[in-house]
Amino acid sequence: xxxxxxxxxxxxxxxxxxxxxxxxxxxxxxxxxxxxxxxxxxxxxxxxxxxxxxxxxxxxxxxxxxxxxxxxxxxxxxxxxxxxxxxxxxxxxxxxxxxxxxxxxxxxxxxxxxxxxxxxxxxxxxxxxxxxxxxxxxxxxxxxxxxxxxxxxxxxxxxxxxxxxxxxxxxxxxxxxxxxxxxxxxxxxxxxxxxxxxxxxxxxxxxxxxxxxxxxxxxxxxxxxxxxxxxx
Amino acid sequence: xxxxxxxxxxxxxxxxxxxxxxxxxxxxxxxxxxxxxxxxxxxxxxxxxxxxxxxxxxxxxxxxxxxxxxxxxxxxxxxxxxxxxxxxxxxxxxxxxxxxxxxxxxxxxxxxxxxxxxxxxxxxxxxxxxxxxxxxxxxxxxxxxxxxxxxxxxxxxxxxxxxxxxxxxxxxxxxxxxxxxxxxxxxxxxxxxxxxxxxxxxxxxxxxxxxxxxxxxxxxxxxxxxxxxxxxxxxxxxxxxxxxxxxxxxxxxxxxxxxxxxxxxxxxxxxxxxxxxxxxxxxxxx
Numbered sequence: 278x279x280x281x282x283x284x285x286x287x288x289x290x291x292x293x294x295x296x297x298x299x300x301x302x303x304x305x306x307x308x309x310x311x312x313x314x315x316x317x318x319x320x321x322x323x324x325x326x327x328x329x330x331x332x333x334x335x336x337x338x339x340x341x342x343x344x345x346x347x348x349x350x351x352x353x354x355x356x357x358x359x360x361x362x363x364x365x366x367x368x369x370x371x372x373x374x375x376x377x378x379x380x381x382x383x384x385x386x387x388x389x390x391x392x393x394x395x396x397x398x399x400x401x402x403x404x405x406x407x408x409x410x411x412x413x414x415x416x417x418x419x420x421x422x423x424x425x426x427x428x429x430x431x432x433x434x435x436x437x438x439x440x441x442x443x444x445x446x447x448x449x450x451x452x453x454x455x456x457x458x459x460x461x462x463x464x465x466x467x468x469x470x471x472x473x474x475x476x477x478x479x480x481x482x483x484x485x486x487x488x489x490x491x492x493x494x495x496x497x498x499x500x501x502x503x504x505x506x507x508x509x
Numbered sequence: 510x511x512x513x514x515x516x517x518x519x520x521x522x523x524x525x526x527x528x529x530x531x532x533x534x535x536x537x538x539x540x541x542x543x544x545x546x547x548x549x550x551x552x553x554x555x556x557x558x559x560x561x562x563x564x565x566x567x568x569x570x571x572x573x574x575x576x577x578x579x580x581x582x583x584x585x586x587x588x589x590x591x592x593x594x595x596x597x598x599x600x601x602x603x604x605x606x607x608x609x610x611x612x613x614x615x616x617x618x619x620x621x622x623x624x625x626x627x628x629x630x631x632x633x634x635x636x637x638x639x640x641x642x643x644x645x646x647x648x649x650x651x652x653x654x655x656x657x658x659x660x661x662x663x664x665x666x667x668x669x670x671x672x673x674x675x676x677x678x679x680x681x682x683x684x685x686x687x688x689x690x691x692x693x694x695x696x697x698x699x700x701x702x703x704x705x706x707x708x709x710x711x712x713x714x715x716x717x718x719x720x721x722x723x724x725x726x727x728x729x730x731x732x733x734x735x736x737x738x739x740x741x742x743x744x745x746x747x748x749x750x751x752x753x754x755x756x757x758x759x760x761x762x763x764x765x766x767x768x769x770x771x772x773x774x775x776x777x778x779x780x781x782x783x784x785x786x787x788x789x790x791x792x793x794x795x
Contacts, residue, residue, distance in 0.1 A: 282792065348751055349791070350750070350754065350778045350779070350790050350791060351777075351778060351779065351780065351781055351786075351787045351790050351791050352787050352791055353791045354778075354779060355779070355780065486780070487779060487780020488780070
């Protein structure tokens with residue numbers, strides 16, 4: 278096989294990393310727009326999502342091209358399959374960041390409400406998970422990917438607590454019902470992004486070891502025995 | 510046919526490699542443990558061309574009614590390994606074989622085995638189609654006559670059946686008396702397959718059977734392999750990795766005389782265990 282496929286794969290890796298960085302920034306901006314009640318920033322997140330959409334399509338086309346022209350196998354095939362899925366997950370993270378920005382627009386345009394929501398911690402954990410999953414992708418690092426899978430439980434727990442906290446808040450301040458529902462949605466959005474980061478981490482594990490750990494990631498995280506002769 | 514080279518002693522007693530060749534402990538061996546009854550069982554097989562060792566302690570089993578592909582760079586020993594399965598290496602001077610090759614649990618290198626009968630059970634198709642300069646009919650009937658068949662009706666019936674099995678009958682049924690050399694390359698190769706099938710083999714060995722054919726003829730041979738799959742145990746050597754992945758159930762990757770990895774084809778081509786296999790099939794070396 279010629280060296281062309283390696284050049285194509287390198288190009289593809291670069292593109293997905295650019296997309297990943299862009300999605301990370303978008304999520305960060307969405308969270309900041311909510312924290313700082315920055316309507317302008319929220320609108321920018323919403324307006325620029327189209328660029329992420331175009332990047333996703335471009336990467337998918339590149340993947341299809343490599344599949345059609347080079348018929349990759351083994352590690353190269355797993356890379357393409359992982360990139361196809363990660364690409365889709367990143368685009369979804371971008372969409373959810375837009376959802377958060379839309380909630381930020383609503384909440385930022387009315388008086389603040391109080392709820393015992395550990396938003397700062399949840400958003401930090403989620404952003405860290407996304408960053409770590411992308412670092413795992415860059416380095417094909419399975420141990421980093423496993424850390425992402427472990428961290429997902431933390432975000433899930435915060436989201437569960439949030440549901441109870443919002444119920445309490447609604448009982449105390451039923452007049453702010455709309456705002457609380459938006460806050461609950463934000464918690465669910467962040468939880469969903471954490472899930473997508475976990476998906477990315479699972480795809481990195483597949484890419485590196487050829488093992489599909491989806492739906493049994495707990496077993497894998499707590500009792501995995503990755504192949505010894507494969508590069509991490 | 511007599512066996513001019515291999516004696517029973519030489520194949521059952523593992524011998525130390527000649528000076529200058531790699532010791533067997535230098536590389537890990539593939540140790541397949543699969544849940545099937547092997548048609549062909551190879552154990553600790555080594556082969557020497559004089560002082561040069563070409564195969565190093567190969568262990569592998571090939572299941573009945575399935576296709577096993579051998580892949581690897583040129584000179585890795587895959588054709589040599591293939592030829593040990595019907596003792597074609599016997600005709601090369603100074604070849605020495607150690608270890609075991611058993612078909613249906615009978616060591617084919619034991620003195621009790623008649624090589625001509627062995628080759629009736631284990632047919633072979635070569636890289637370049639090699640029909641005899643005779644009629645299409647005679648090419649297929651040749652092996653039958655050699656093995657003592659003289660009944661004309663029986664020969665005609667077997668020739669027709671073999672040509673049908675080789676997916677050639679419809680193209681040649683009206684020109685059976687024409688010289689086989691008038692056929693196209695792809696047709697000649699299917700004729701060679703029909704010739705091999707005519708004597709009723711259980712195993713078919715194919716040494717790069719499509720490397721001299723165009724894509725259309727290659728596709729016909731691959732379709733044919735798929736049709737023959739359940740009735741024969743097929744071992745194919747191929748340089749074309751897409752072909753190995755398309756047609757085979759099992760794949761063995763060989764390198765420098767070692768069987769590096771053996772496993773189900775989908776496993777080898779999606780997530781091989783050995784980095785060396787991965788590097789080869791992804792084109793990073795070889």
